[in-house]
Each structure stands twice: as C-alpha cells, then as structure tokens.
Amino acid sequence: MSQVTRERLFGFRHAFDDRVTVVLTLTALILLLLAPLLIFVVTRAANSTSDKRKELWDRYRSWIWLALFILIPILAGAFWTILGVATLSFLCYREYARITGLFRERTISLIVVIGILFITFAALDNWYRLFVALFPLTVALIATGGLIPDQPKGYIQRVGLGVLGFALFGSALGNLGYMANDWNYRPILLLIIFAVELNDIFAYICGHLFGHRKFVPNTSPNKTVGGALGAIVLTTPLFALGAHFVWFGTALDTPVRLLGLGVIVSVVGQFGDLMLSSIKRDLGLKDTAKLIPGHGGILDRFDSLILVAPAVFHYVNYFVGFAVGQPQQIFSGWEI
Amino acid sequence: MEPWQLQPARDTGLTPAERFRSVRRESGLLESLAHHACFSLLRTYFVIAHRLTITGREKLPPHGPFVLAANHCSHLDALVLGAALSPRHRERAFPIAAGDVFFQSTVSSTFSAIVLNALPMWRKNCGPHALADLRRKLQEERTIFIIFPEGGRSRSGSMMPFKHGLGMLVAETNVPVVPCGLAGTFDALPPHRNFPRPMAIKLLIGDALQFVSTANDRPGWLQIAASVESAVRDLVAQSRTA
Numbered sequence: 001m002s003q004v005t006r007e008r009l010f011g012f013r014h015a016f017d018d019r020v021t022v023v024l025t026l027t028a029l030i031l032l033l034l035a036p037l038l039i040f041v042v043t044r045a046a047n048s049t050s051d052k053r054k055e056l057w058d059r060y061r062s063w064i065w066l067a068l069f070i071l072i073p074i075l076a077g078a079f080w081t082i083l084g085v086a087t088l089s090f091l092c093y094r095e096y097a098r099i100t101g102l103f104r105e106r107t108i109s110l111i112v113v114i115g116i117l118f119i120t121f122a123a124l125d126n127w128y129r130l131f132v133a134l135f136p137l138t139v140a141l142i143a144t145g146g147l148i149p150d151q152p153k154g155y156i157q158r159v160g161l162g163v164l165g166f167a168l169f170g171s172a173l174g175n176l177g178y179m180a181n182d183w184n185y186r187p188i189l190l191l192i193i194f195a196v197e198l199n200d201i202f203a204y205i206c207g208h209l210f211g212h213r214k215f216v217p218n219t220s221p222n223k224t225v226g227g228a229l230g231a232i233v234l235t236t237p238l239f240a241l242g243a244h245f246v247w248f249g250t251a252l253d254t255p256v257r258l259l260g261l262g263v264i265v266s267v268v269g270q271f272g273d274l275m276l277s278s279i280k281r282d283l284g285l286k287d288t289a290k291l292i293p294g295h296g297g298i299l300d301r302f303d304s305l306i307l308v309a310p311a312v313f314h315y316v317n318y319f320v321g322f323a324v325g326q327p328q329q330i331f332s333g334w335e336i
Numbered sequence: 337m338e339p340w341q342l343q344p345a346r347d348t349g350l351t352p353a354e355r356f357r358s359v360r361r362e363s364g365l366l367e368s369l370a371h372h373a374c375f376s377l378l379r380t381y382f383v384i385a386h387r388l389t390i391t392g393r394e395k396l397p398p399h400g401p402f403v404l405a406a407n408h409c410s411h412l413d414a415l416v417l418g419a420a421l422s423p424r425h426r427e428r429a430f431p432i433a434a435g436d437v438f439f440q441s442t443v444s445s446t447f448s449a450i451v452l453n454a455l456p457m458w459r460k461n462c463g464p465h466a467l468a469d470l471r472r473k474l475q476e477e478r479t480i481f482i483i484f485p486e487g488g489r490s491r492s493g494s495m496m497p498f499k500h501g502l503g504m505l506v507a508e509t510n511v512p513v514v515p516c517g518l519a520g521t522f523d524a525l526p527p528h529r530n531f532p533r534p535m536a537i538k539l540l541i542g543d544a545l546q547f548v549s550t551a552n553d554r555p556g557w558l559q560i561a562a563s564v565e566s567a568v569r570d571l572v573a574q575s576r577t578a
Contacts, residue, residue, distance in 0.1 A: 094364065097364070098344065098348060098364065099344045099348060100342055100344070101341075101342055101343040101344060101345070103345065103362075103364050106365060106368070109365050110365060154341070157340045157341070282342070283342055283344055285348065285349075287349070289348070289349075290350060291352065
C-alpha cells in the first residue's frame with residue numbers, strides 16, 4: 001500500500017485540509033449549539049403541547065448522535081467512511097427486509113448481505129470494475145437463490161424484493177462509499193449529506209410558508225408544490241456554491257454544470273423521500289422502525305440520500321471522475 | 337394476477353428493548369446465526385463434558401408446531417433441550433423462560449433474546465393474555481416451545497406438580513406435546529452452585545401426546561397437565577434406572 005493510499009484511508013491529520021470541510025463542520029456544530037435556543041423560543045412562542053415539545057427535544061438529541069456518527073468517520077479517514085456507509089447499508093436493508101417480510105427468506109437475505117460486503121470491499125479496494133460488475137452479478141445470484149426452496153409460488157415476490165433491496169441499499173448507497181476513493185472526498189461527502197438534509201428542512205419550512213397546492217396527496221399528504229419548489233430554489237444555489245469550491249478549476253466548474261448538480265441533489269433527494277413514503281404507505285406503516293427517538297428508523301432519516309448517491313456519483317464521474325490518480329486495486333492488485 | 341403478500345415483521349414498531357421482551361419477536365438473519373452458533377457450541381460442550389446421551393430423538397415431529405415439556409431442576413435444562421434439537425428445528429425453537437430471571441435488565445433480556453431465543457413468561461401478574469399470545473404464536477408461526485410446566489426450578493431435585501398453563505397452550509389444538517425426561521442436570525448444576533460440574537446428563541424423549549379433543553377449559557387444562565406430568569415422571573424414572 002502506497003503512502004498516499006495510507007494517508008487517504010487512515011490519515012486523520014488531513015481532516016481539515018480543505019476549506020469546505022472546515023466551513024461545513026463548523027456550520028454543523030454551530031447549528032447544533034443554536035438549536036436548543038431555537039427550540040426553546042419556538043415552543044414558548046407557539047405555546048406547544050408537552051408532547052410536541054418532547055418530540056422536538058428527542059429529535060434534537062438524536063441529531064447530536066447522528067451528527068457524530070456522520071462527522072467522525074468522514075473526518076477520520078476513507079477507511080472509516082466506507083465502513084460507515086456499509087453500516088448504513090446494512091441497517092437500511094435490515095429495516096427494509098423487516099417491513100416487507102423479506103427477512104423470512106433467509107437465502108435471499110444472505111445473498112444481499114454478501115452483496116453489500118462485496119460492494120464494501122470493492123470500494124475499499126478502489127476496484128471500479130468489480131464495483132460495476134457487482135450489480136448484475138448479485139442480481140443473477142438472487143434470481144438463482146430464489147430457486148432454492150423449490151417453490152415457484154412467491155418466486156417473483158421474493159426475488160423482486162431482494163433485487164430492489166440490493167439495488168437501493170447495496171448498489172445505490174454503495175456509491176456514497178465509493179466516493180471516499182477520491183483524495184478530496186471529505187468536502188464532497190459532507191456537502192452532499194448536508195445539502196440533502198437541508199433540502200428536507202427547506203421543503204418543510206417552505207411548505208408551511210407557501211404551501212397551498214398538494215403535491216402528491218396519495219403518497220404523502222403533507223407535501224406541497226410550494227415546499228418542493230422552495231427547496232429546489234434554496235438548495236440549488238447553496239449546493240452549487242459549495243461545489244464550486246470543491247471542484248474548483250475542473251471541467252465541472254461552470255455555472256450551468258454546478259447548478260445542474262444542485263438541481264439533481266434537490267430533486268432526486270425529494271424523490272428519495274417520496275419513494276420511502278410510497279413503500280411505507282403500500283405496507284400501511286407510519287415509520288420503518290423505532291430506533292432513533294423522534295425520527296423513527298434509520299430509513300426514515302436517510303431516505304433522501306439513497307437515490308442522490310448514484311445520481312451525483314455518475315454526474316460528477318461524467319465530467320471529472322472520482323479517484324483520479326489514486327492507486328487502484330489496493331488489496332487485490334498483488335502481482336502474481 | 338394475485339397481489340403480493342407483504343407481511344411486515346410482527347414486532348414492527350417496537351423499540352429494541354421492547355422487542356427483546358416481546359412474544360411477537362421474530363429473529364433476523366444475524367440473530368438466527370447467533371442461536372445456531374450458541375446451541376451448536378452447547379451441544380459440543382454437553383457431549384464432551386457431560387457425556388450427553390439422547391434417547392428417542394426419532395419421536396420428535398419432523399416440523400413445528402410442537403411443545404417440549406420437561407422436568408426442571410437446573411439452569412442447564414433448557415440448554416440441553418435446545419442443544420438436542422436438530423439445526424432445522426432450532427430456527428423456530430423458543431425456550432419459555434422466567435421473565436423475572438432472564439428478562440429483568442436490558443443486558444439480560446438482550447442476551448436471552450439474541451443468544452438463547454428465549455421468550456419471557458412473567459410469573460407474577462402475567463394474566464391469561466400472555467398465554468393466549470403464546471398459543472397464537474405456536475399455531476400461526478409453527479414454532480417449537482421448550483416449557484417446564486413445574487413453573488420453576490425444583491430446589492430439591494425431585495419433580496414438583498405440573499401447572500395447568502401448559503394445557504392453556506395446547507387444548508383443542510393439534511399441536512403435539514412431546515414429554516421429555518432429564519436426568520443428571522441437578523447433580524451437574526444444582527440451584528445453589530454457580531458453575532457446572534462434569535456429571536453425565538441423560539435426555540429421554542417420549543411419544544408425542546395430542547389433545548385435540550380435550551376441552552379448552554379448566555378441567556381440560558388440569559387433565560392435560562396431569563397426563564403430561566405422568567409421562568414425564570415415567571421418563572425420569574426410566575432414565576434413572578437405565
């Protein structure tokens with residue numbers, strides 16, 4: 001393993017090499033420090049019920065933990081970041097498998113889990129061709145594994161659920177982990193996560209302020225056209241500004257391309273949210289789990305990120321590429 | 337075209353701590369692996385350290401639901417019965433354990449649920465709904481319960497009378513009850529000791545009993561308890577003489 005690779009994987013001394021990382025980390029910490037004051041003022045002014053107040057404080061406390069679980073691995077190094085994304089994939093898949101009942105199909109679940117492990121290895125190894133090959137190969141394996149019980153009844157359902165689970169939580173989310181192969185991965189990941197979470201908040205606030213027309217009343221009755229448009233208008237320039245500093249001087253650094261990326265983050269983020277709403281509504285559930293107080297399950301919190309990861313990855317990959325100049329096949333590339 | 341049958345886990349909506357204590361709990365992939373690993377290791381341990389012999393394993397029904405009912409005088413009992421089941425059975429086997437011993441703290445309930453796959457039975461204020469939940473789980477999920485109908489460990493080593501709770505689980509159903517006689521576990525780990533001694537353990541499995549036509553009322557439950565008790569007593573006596 002070369003010195004450069006070791007520094008990227010474990011070099012926490014480089015945590016604050018990039019200005020955007022410093023700005024985003026500080027902003028997150030300041031928001032977490034100011035939030036109690038805001039909650040206090042808002043609940044007093046609105047004369048909220050004790051239930052509502054408790055929910056807000058639960059949410060706030062959970063956000064502290066979430067912020068630590070996101071910030072620490074990303075700052076610590078690419079190795080920890082990729083493991084963090086893998087953990088997120090497993091937790092999301094677990095919730096998905098439990099709410100859809102797929103967890104009872106042990107063979108298929110095992111194949112999806114093995115698929116996620118391989119995706120994680122491909123990301124750690126910086127082996128792009130394996131990373132790309134894993135989607136069709138895992139799908140083929142799931143379709144084969146579905147044959148094992150020798151019961152055609154329910155074959156399409158179990159294989160379909162397995163493929164969707166791997167596509168969303170193994171393959172799509174895996175793109176987030178693969179981004180850590182870029183030398184400057186810290187600001188990229190922080191910017192995406194930050195923008196996606198802000199996008200949710202903007203949609204919520206704008207929805208309350210200008211939301212009149214329902215957007216998709218059957219899927220998510222609280223979403224409004226005003227909220228969705230407001231989020232696009234606010235998130236796009238903010239993301240484009242951050243992206244301008246992250247990809248400064250590259251082929252991506254033109255106003256049109258940067259704004260395009262911003263629109264992708266905002267629009268696809270909202271679609272991710274609606275996707276989970278549809279899944280839950282189809283199953284008749286309100287939350288996917290009761291793991292994070294005030295939020296619900298891991299999926300309820302990270303739904304918007306799932307579809308954004310592949311969209312951003314391939315948009316950026318088209319113009320500048322990820323992991324340019326980094327050694328490939330770090331572990332598997334030994335000479336025979 | 338038939339619609340998909342999507343059935344969320346029965347424990348959806350419970351917090352992790354509630355879930356470990358819930359009868360509705362359904363194991364996932366990792367938990368299943370943990371039970372398998374635990375009982376495979378225990379089996380090896382019992383065979384090596386306690387020269388475990390199992391007689392009559394062919395009398396176990398090929399698949400759930402069924403109830404294993406045995407005499408109880410040591411903490412080893414449930415572990416021996418769990419280890420005696422084949423890997424195919426273990427997936428759905430639940431030892432029914434005293435809530436006040438195994439599910440009191442979060443640490444103990446996490447261990448009991450993940451490693452042993454145990455379900456809690458609260459000896460005080462349990463009420464009939466707890467047994468009704470178990471009865472439903474037995475039939476709907478085709479599970480295997482490991483039950484000690486004495487309602488606790490015998491402190492002297494001699495069998496205590498069976499309680500009729502067992503009858504409430506199986507009366508008027510075609511769920512078989514398999515009587516089991518355990519010998520040697522009291523000498524290996526009596527209630528006052530903390531660590532087991534390497535004494536020989538024997539497990540005798542009897543013929544399955546069915547109670548389809550036994551009424552689901554108090555006299556019926558008492559009758560079930562009495563007939564299972566006498567079958568277990570015979571097996572225990574046999575295991576001592578053998």
